[in-house]
Amino acid sequence: MMFCIKFFGNLAATAGPELCLEESRCLDVRLLVEEVLRSAGEALSIEEVLVTLPDGSPLPPGTTTCDAEEVRVLRLFRGG
């Protein structure tokens, strides 16, 4: 099944605006996002990004790629 991650802001400039993956297994979305960020060279942990469903609503804990087709990823802390 196809699962897509949409990046916003500067993350889109470095990781690409959208990454779609064909997955045969159900993967934990947060772990997958963290791995993708790491492979894009982003010095960000999963705690530093906001992962939401396409309508901006929160991603329920334990959501897998079988539960959602697409997520949005944004930087969480915009200041400090």
Added chain:
Amino acid sequence: MIRAYGIWGRLLVVDLASGRVSAESVHPVVYRMFVGGRGLAAYLLWRELGRRWREVDPLGPENMLLILTGPLTGYYPGIKLVVSGKSPQSNGVVGSAVSSHVAYAIKAAGYDGIVVRGASRDPVYLYVKDDAVEIRDAGRLWGLRGLELIGALRKEVGGDPPSLYIGPAGENLVRTAAVMARWFHAAGYGGYGAVMGSKRLKAVVVDGTGPLPPVADRDEFLKLRHEVIDKVASRTTFRMWGTTSGIWSVGHDTSSEPVRNWQEEWHDRDEFSHVVIQRRHWVKNPWADWGCPLACMKVSRAVVDGNAYVTDGPDYEMGAYLGSDLGLFEVDKVIALTSLADDLGLCGIQTGNVLGFAVELYDRGVLSREDVGYELAWGDFGSLKRLLEDVAYRRGIGSFLAEGTYRAALEIARRKGLPAEEVLRYAVQVKGVGVGAHGIRSRRDYPQPIAYAASVQGGDHTSVAGLPVDSEESEIWPAFLDSAVVCMFTSVEEATMLRFLNAVTGWSVTREELYRTVGPRILALQRVLLLLGGPDARWDPRVHDDNPPRFYEPLPTGPYAGSAVTREEVSRGLADYYKQLGWDELGVPTEETLKRLGLHDVVEIVRGIRRELGTG
């Protein structure tokens, strides 16, 4: 009659010229349109001063000092308030957020905010105990530094009621002065410490003991509150380090930390890190203001040259601006400078910005020993400390550095007979506001290339512009947080934030309404007032909707060496951003947009702006 929830619909109005105190009702529809906090500030300032905005001196008695809460104050985890007025930095409106228990106390006293008009002849402080409001003599308090003042206020009023106050910098009308709270917290952006000083108002003490206004949907509110607390409390890294970890990571990992007045944005100084600060200097961890489950603050102590200094973290911005930006990488001395800035009532960001600018000018021979009165050098604690104090007391060269980086640049150019551009090229500011310590060149940090150029708050790193407009990347998001009045570090995803707002207020704000109407309305009003500017500095969007020249220079060091932004991408980004907000090609809100946003009374003055720009 419309029933209001989450707000009282009532402001405390204090006229320091006449000594009159009154309460002003604000219709619930105004809150529905502008939310509160920063949005309400823009509305009140437009209504009261908008038509003669250009003539209003931010440091004159006509300006208003606004201390405002929002509908989520007291309900949402974490506590903030917004200080505003006509900014002596940008000559527009800046919503300057600060953590303070005063926010809760104002609401518990039965108000949504405090409006201070006029100026007192003699130093005073304001004491609010629920319905009892007194303007008290502050003759004995005038001149005191932060820590001395807090002690004196405790004796004066008894107990430890929350307060906002200014230090000597605010008294001396230093444009980089902050409104301070609880030793280390500062409403720094905007220069409102100087506004408070211009009113001869040393402190605002609020002891509110009543309840908060009722909420519309108590069950939903309690459910969401627990949900948010769980989420925020799970941010373990942030809870552990606060923003202090940025002192290392923003420089080393993302190459976006100012180093020597932004000549570089990367460092690999192991000794300049949160780990060293934690091991050697933290004496209290964690520390929080009222109702905050994140508790990201710390207390540090350092002894330098036999003197003890105490401050917060220091948080990232202080570490960057009173550390690496000044070429200072010894954390004990950074703590000392931060503590000194707190005590003098200076914004560490704006003051660090102008200090770094001065050291670079000295380094380049634009400023001489004769100009300064002593040697200046990167990382030299003694001279940096002296310069910081000179700014706060407007002594010697400090008298015009106290005007902030932009105005100081113009004055130095005038004194040296140089073209302004020759000096402004080293000024890392946008529209009179020094840029916060998050660079744009590496693109590994959050601000986009148009972040500061398009912001209605200039160089404010907490209110950056970005694309797409209908997302948390745009300036609509911080405008919303500052209007609902929520700490950005305890905010969560937009859907939950809106549900929280609606549960408290009984409104039904949708995502579409936030990004199409409510947010753009606040930004449009701030933008119009920014473009009006005056009476000294005014901004031409063709010139001033831009980054500091330094940001077009390639990064010289670090893993992203060679990286820079280009003028072409900034122009493209600005055009796209303006279009998405319904502004014209120069970033002036169109008549159609203003009418759609219900800002009919702004249309005429915007026609004037457009005529001046030759586009109307």
